Amino acid sequence: xxxxxxxxxSILAGALCxxxxxxxxxxxALSTPDxxxxxxxxxxxxxxxxxxxxxxFYTYAYxxxxxxxxxxxxxxxGTLDARLDVSPATPRHGQTVWTQCYIGVQRCNFAxxxxxxxxxxxxxxxxxxxxxxxxQLLCEAKVLRAFYYYTLTSFFGDVxxxxxxxxxxxxxxxxxxxxxxxAVETRNACIKDLQEIAPRASQTRTSDNEENRLGAATAxxxxxxxxxxxxDWKTALDALKELESIYGPLSDYDYAENVMFRNKNMxxxxxxxxxxxxxxxxxxxxxxxxxxxxxxxxxxxxxDGIEVAELGDQAxxxxxxxxxxxxxxxxxxxLGKDVRKNYNMAxxxxxxxxxxxxxxxxxxxxxxxxxxYGTYDGxxxxxxxxxxAVLMMAxxxxxxxxxxxxxxxxxxxxxxxxxxxxxxxxxxxxxxEIRNExxxxxxxxxxxxFDLVRWGIFYQSILxxxxxxxxxNNVKPCHEYYPIPDLEVVKSKYNLDNKAYAKYGL
Numbered sequence: 084x085x086x087x088x089x090x091x092x093s094i095l096a097g098a099l100c101x102x103x104x105x106x107x108x109x110x111x112a113l114s115t116p117d118x119x120x121x122x123x124x125x126x127x128x129x130x131x132x133x134x135x136x137x138x139x140f141y142t143y144a145y146x147x148x149x150x151x152x153x154x155x156x157x158x159x160x161g162t163l164d165a166r167l168d169v170s171p172a173t174p175r176h177g178q179t180v181w182t183q184c185y186i187g188v189q190r191c192n193f194a195x196x197x198x199x200x201x202x203x204x205x206x207x208x209x210x211x212x213x214x215x216x217x218x219q220l221l222c223e224a225k226v227l228r229a230f231y232y233y234t235l236t237s238f239f240g241d242v243x244x245x246x247x248x249x250x251x252x253x254x255x256x257x258x259x260x261x262x263x264x265x266a267v268e269t270r271n272a273c274i275k276d277l278q279e280i281a282p283r284a285s286q287t288r289t290s291d292n293e294e295n296r297l298g299a300a301t302a303x304x305x306x307x308x309x310x311x312x313x314x315d316w317k318t319a320l321d322a323l324k325e326l327e328s329i330y331g332p333l334s335d336y337d338y339a340e341n342v343m344f345r346n347k348n349m350x351x352x353x354x355x356x357x358x359x360x361x362x363x364x365x366x367x368x369x370x371x372x373x374x375x376x377x378x379x380x381x382x383x384x385x386x387d388g389i390e391v392a393e394l395g396d397q398a399x400x401x402x403x404x405x406x407x408x409x410x411x412x413x414x415x416x417x418l419g420k421d422v423r424k425n426y427n428m429a430x431x432x433x434x435x436x437x438x439x440x441x442x443x444x445x446x447x448x449x450x451x452x453x454x455x456y457g458t459y460d461g462x463x464x465x466x467x468x469x470x471x472a473v474l475m476m477a478x479x480x481x482x483x484x485x486x487x488x489x490x491x492x493x494x495x496x497x498x499x500x501x502x503x504x505x506x507x508x509x510x511x512x513x514x515x516e517i518r519n520e521x522x523x524x525x526x527x528x529x530x531x532x533f534d535l536v537r538w539g540i541f542y543q544s545i546l547x548x549x550x551x552x553x554x555x556n557n558v559k560p561c562h563e564y565y566p567i568p569d570l571e572v573v574k575s576k577y578n579l580d581n582k583a584y585a586k587y588g589l
Contacts, residue, residue: 120197123216129194130220133227134357136187140234141356141464143370144176145529146404148238148565152558153531154544155410155522157551158374160402166553167562170589171572171581177565180238184231188245191228195221196248215285219298222284226297229273229305230354236266236312237533240564243579244269246276262578263567270309274318277302286329288350295348295357300329304353304467307475312537320479323472326353330469333495338470342426344372344450344462353467358460372460375450375527376400377429377437387445388438389431395454404446406526409548411443415523422501427526450527465528470496474524477517486513493517496524536563559587 120126147165151158158165164175174181198221228246235242241263249255281302285292289300303322310319330351341351348355359367376394377387383396406428411417415424428444431437437445452460473495480489486507493513494504497520505516521534535541541563549555561583572579581589 120201123220126194126198126201126217126220129190129197130224130227133187133190133194133224136183136190137227137230138356138358138367138369140176140180140183141369141371141466141529142176142179143374143401145180146371146374146527148176148180149529149532150527151404152545152554152562153535154548155407155414155526155531156404157407157549157554158402158404159551159553160374166551167557169562169565171566171569171584174566174568177238178568178570180234180565181568181571184235184238187231188228191224191231192246192248194224195228195246198224218280218283219285219296222280222298222302223296225276225280226301226305229277229302229309230297232269232273233305233309236269236309237536238565239567241266242269242567243575244272246272259574260576260578262575263580267313270313274306274309277306281306281325286325288329289353289355290348290350295352295355297354300326301354301467303329304472307472308467311475311479314482316479316482320476320483323476323479326469326472327476330472333470333473333499336469336499338422338499339426341468342423342449342465344464345453347463351469352465353469353472356464356466358463368459368461369464370401370458370460371464372450372452372455372462373399373401373458374404375446376403377432377439377445378403386432386437387440389433389435391432393448393453394451395456397457398452398455399458401458404527405443406446407548407550408443409550410522410526414519415526417444420501421523423523423526427523446527468525468528470499470524471521471528471530474517474521477520478514481510481513481517484510486510489513489517493520496520500524559589561587561589 119129144162144164147158147160147162150156151160151165152167162175163169163173169175169177198217232244243261244264245258245261249258281299284299284302286299289295289297292298303326306322307319307326310316310322336351340346341349356369357367358369376398377389377391378400380386380398380400384390384392384394386394386400411428415421415427417424417430425447426449427447429437429447430440430444452462455461473492477489477492480486480492490505490507490513493516497503497505500523505513507513518534518538522531525531532541535544542558542560545555545558564583566581566584566589567579572581
């Protein structure tokens, strides 16, 4: 395991651009580098800057790269991530994910070291080296750092790893030449880091935190996510039990209210990408909704021949992401009892069937942004919800041979969705049902490709279930992870590599 340092100057520049009291404000520089981290506002200012990179890669292209190259959805987009036309020379959205995640890691390292090393932490004029605000901000920064590493290892596999802050150009040059490190080791380092800080932070739901800042709940979710990638089912389950003690029964959370992207920071949410939009005002938006509407838009607020008043008459609709036949005619059918079908998919609107849905629907109102202007999607994007954690518990219990408990947790999402309880047959069939239920419950929440890769079935699932020929013709086993961009390989003086892609001549 390699611990190294990264650039002080660029981190501080980002930190000083971040807000001290709100994620959306900019109060600029509060201190010089030599005396930073003495006050709560200064620490919070730096931590705020750690959130910004995730907004920069959670875009429509990330939806293409995580959901539309899977067994349940596709998008005939001109953005070539949608057909896995990617290589080290043409990394597509991979370059954005790589750059933004490492900017995030860099900023988090600076924040963590600064908070930990402050000789005295001043809050309202009172010196206290271990007060509650300091612990909360430290947990927040460590959660964000782990999230960036979770994304990097899920997206690229083995990647360079470091936890320390850089103080000189010599160390910066060394950093640029780091090779890949085992994703398992990277995750284990993050898990250990989170296990140490999470119990010390406030044990509350994300939506109960002021301004929905991340904390212990997201830490437990990330521990579980990374442990499951490492097939460490016991560690994952222990973290999920901590999460369960915070969130309680899933039945306490209404599905329709909590799942809609337009409904921000709902009680069930564990992590959302925060956006705001007011015409002519402050803009923190992205564009996922632009690929999730019925198309084309004509005559004002008519979409695919039907008036959809809630979408307004100023939205820009791009080539649409759509559920494939395997999903909409197998896993979640039009005539089925699953209440989620009316949110994941849109066959009709107000009793009028869309014109171009003879075999498959459009994405449903779960993803729509009411009265969107152009592509300015001001929805929040659901990244982790409690239902996800409940299904993770079902999977862990199944892997540990406790199938009765597994069925108990599986049925929590099924019951909430109006489906009959699952009838147990064999461990293998239960495993298949958990995987199918994750598709139904988490459709369009930036996770399906990661699940398929984690289960070791990504390539075969595309061949078996995708009905998008451009994707099936391009996909190769190496595409389970994105390549490291050639630009980064050259910067590393070829210490980084893409051997999996070279095997296929890419």
